[in-house]
Amino acid sequence: MTPDYLPFHPDPKKPAFKVPAGAVDAHCHVFGPEADFPFAPERKYTPVDAPKEQLFALRDHLGFSRNVIVQATCHGSDNSALVDALDASGGAARGVAVVRPDTSDEELADLDRAGVRGVRFNFVKRLVDATPKETYREIAERVVRLGWHIVVYFEAPDLEDLKPFLLSLPGIIVVDHMGRPDVAAGPQSAEFRNFRNLMADNERIWVKVSCPERLTVAGPPYDDVVPFARTLVEAFPERVLWGTDWPHPNMKSHMPDDGALVDVIPRIAPTPELQQALLVDNPMRLYWPDVRGGGS
Structure with a gap:
């Protein structure tokens, strides 16, 4: 089946950082491979195959030790490819799943044993059909009993309407991709200030300072996105996470070099202390709380 977007970078550079x-x-x-893990019939896009072997090879090439693999909408609520990757990781990966209201307690327990530690709620209208908020709330109340957290994906204009619902959810809430701010409006915009205030007022809310390639207007080296991420890293150093977003689904303008994305990190986390928190301490505390001292 023909994919809808660019394939991932075939030969990313070795990061300087x-x-x-x-x-x-x-x-x-x-993603897939499709022959083994078919894509969901209701998907809004068709990805290229991006199997676990290539993800783990990229991890090693970039110098990372662990992955958090997030279930994407193209696989719907069938987490089979995710679980397969977790099983193959030897404990070096954790997962964020998508679950249905009728997912049984036994199925949730199986996901937990596989290494899933969170559930994702997607509010980006072009990617998913609407789900009643009460359904999400019921799922959240079930998974927090397992010690999971909630990952939410939305776009900045939708935050004001979503805010009461988000604050009604139990446990830790992790916001994907900085809440997708309008980079053209600048980091002093009312929308981005609204998001910063949300984090400042609610210590349960974390954020991923990821995806400059998805948010940029100017393009590489993403100078227009750096101030947004750096603002959040410096303001909330104990509640920030970073990820590649490999294999960068739905990218149609350019496909980023993952090595170049790693080289953005010291620009958004300029000190060794901030880098340690962003890349090791925070994700270890959230996904591997039983592992002492981080490290590989």
């Missing part, structure tokens, strides 16, 4: 020991790529995906 050396990540700290035990670093975690806290947002990436596996």
Whole structure:
């Protein structure tokens, strides 16, 4: 089946920035291979195959030790490819799943044993059909009993309407891709200030300072996105995560070099202390709380 977007970079550079020991790529995906793990009939896009072997090879090439693999909409609520990758990782990967209201407690327990530690709620209208918020709330109340957190994906204009619902959810809430701010409006915009205030007022809310390639107007090297991410890293150093977003689904303008994305990290986390928190301490605390001292 013909994919709808560009294939991932075939030969990413070796990053100039050396990540700290035990670093975690806290947002990436596996797609298929379709022959083994068919894509969901209701999907809004068809990806290229991006199997676990290539993800783990990229992890090693970039110098990371661990991955957090996030279930993407093209696989719907069939988490088979995700679980397969977790099983193959030898404990070096954790997962964020998509679950249905009728997912049984036994199925949730199986996902937990496989290494799933969160559930994702997607509010980006071009990617998913609408789901009643009460359904999401019921799912959230079930998964937090397992110690999972909630990952939410939305776009900045929708935050004001979503805010009461988000604050009604239990447990830790992780916001994907900085809440997709309008980069053209600048980091002093009312929308981005609204998001910063949300984080400042609610210590349960974390954020992924990821996807400059998806948010940029100017293009590489993403100078227009750096101030947004750096603002969040410096303001909330204990609640920030970073990830490649490999294999970058739905990218149609340009496909980023993952090595170049790693080289953005010291621009958004300019000190060794901030880099350690962003890449090791925070993701380890959230996804591997039983592992002492981070590291690989």
